[in-house]
Amino acid sequence: MVAYQVYNRTTGDRFSCEEGQSVLKAMESKGYKCVPVGCRGGGCGFCMIKVISGSYECGKMSKRHCPPEALENGEVLACRIYPTKDLVIECHSEAGNAAD
Amino acid sequence: MRKGVMRPGHVQVRVLDIDEAVQHYTELLGMIETDRDDQGRVYLKAWTEVDKFSLVLREADEPGCDFMGFKVLDEAALNQLEKDLVAHGLEVEQLPEGELKDCGRRIRFTVASGHAFELYADKTYTGKWGVSDVNPEAWPRGLKGMKAVRFDHCLFYGPNLAAVYDVFVNVLGFHLAEQVIDPEGTRIAQFLTASMKEHDIAFIHSDKPGQFHHASFFLETWEDVLRAADLISMTDTSIDIGPTRHGLTHGKTIYFFDPSGNRNEVFCGGDYTYPDHKPITWKAEDLGKAIFYHDRVLNERFLTVLT
Ligand code: FES
Numbered sequence A: 001m002v003a004y005q006v007y008n009r010t011t012g013d014r015f016s017c018e019e020g021q022s023v024l025k026a027m028e029s030k031g032y033k034c035v036p037v038g039c040r041g042g043g044c045g046f047c048m049i050k051v052i053s054g055s056y057e058c059g060k061m062s063k064r065h066c067p068p069e070a071l072e073n074g075e076v077l078a079c080r081i082y083p084t085k086d087l088v089i090e091c092h093s094e095a096g097n098a099a100d
Numbered sequence B: 001m002r003k004g005v006m007r008p009g010h011v012q013v014r015v016l017d018i019d020e021a022v023q024h025y026t027e028l029l030g031m032i033e034t035d036r037d038d039q040g041r042v043y044l045k046a047w048t049e050v051d052k053f054s055l056v057l058r059e060a061d062e063p064g065c066d067f068m069g070f071k072v073l074d075e076a077a078l079n080q081l082e083k084d085l086v087a088h089g090l091e092v093e094q095l096p097e098g099e100l101k102d103c104g105r106r107i108r109f110t111v112a113s114g115h116a117f118e119l120y121a122d123k124t125y126t127g128k129w130g131v132s133d134v135n136p137e138a139w140p141r142g143l144k145g146m147k148a149v150r151f152d153h154c155l156f157y158g159p160n161l162a163a164v165y166d167v168f169v170n171v172l173g174f175h176l177a178e179q180v181i182d183p184e185g186t187r188i189a190q191f192l193t194a195s196m197k198e199h200d201i202a203f204i205h206s207d208k209p210g211q212f213h214h215a216s217f218f219l220e221t222w223e224d225v226l227r228a229a230d231l232i233s234m235t236d237t238s239i240d241i242g243p244t245r246h247g248l249t250h251g252k253t254i255y256f257f258d259p260s261g262n263r264n265e266v267f268c269g270g271d272y273t274y275p276d277h278k279p280i281t282w283k284a285e286d287l288g289k290a291i292f293y294h295d296r297v298l299n300e301r302f303l304t305v306l307t
């Protein structure tokens, strides 16, 4: 099974993510809480992160939370990205406010 | 005082992927697909419902709720309610017969919380699914998943609850079954009904308008709610909270999410109300118990995760 390392440089947490698994799902299944968990479906914006380096594929995400500009900046929803290389991510403390 | 609004009739929900959504609402909730239209919308119903559909799914690039519709007694009631809404100062939009397939003309208006509602008098009567109108069997074979009984209510988050109360109670003839009051005496949640059910629609205060908290579907028993929880695990569906009990309405419930992040509820039980019942009041200080009767604490997600 291919797995990629995800490093959250905001919190210092590191966890592995299997191929085809979303970053949020990998985080939850390893028992970490470093990204807020909402709907897990790309709809609520709760799990917003910024990818600093690495590459990934995206599932469908709400345009309200992930407009094209955000996508270009690597600002994506952790429940809807699937790493294809090791990732370094940041999660902003105001991430939860994305839903307000 | 009743003004001819009978019941929740339909809700149109936006989804990111129509195929995944149809799979969720049919295979997991056990609703029945009844039609599709040339806009690509999919129409579904729960098995005990007598009209052709109660849930309309529309693919869009952000999830949420387009509108919720209530069925009224007849065309005369619809005409009167339309006049009353206009007299109340609301803008009323006309949707012609057939705009939703097999549904009569609808009127649509947006209340001060930023949510759109509709009234209509006619929809094609298809009868309960899988059982006859004469000597009906107890239930139909071939139901899937949670075997949802009916679309029951929605909960919306938004501002200006007092103005919304005014429309629902004074114009549409709902009554207030339950409320949450903060220490200053402001109503921060209102559970409104046009029937004997403890809520046909509910609102919770939030500064941001137009937010969708959940669409809820009725199940018969607590055993059914536990079975729903089993199915949520079996299908690795995103769970929110439960099985548990609400303080508000005392319904027994579980919350989960559809594949686009819209929250669903299935529940059983719940109190009853008549128009002479005084509203039940919950104190905002005890909101944890009001919402989750067992945990007695709110989870952050319930208050902030919305579409
Ligand atoms: S948890 Fe809702 S968008 Fe990711």
Ligand SMILES: [Fe+2]
Binding pocket: B153, B154, B155, B214, B216, B265
């Ligand atoms: Fe509910």
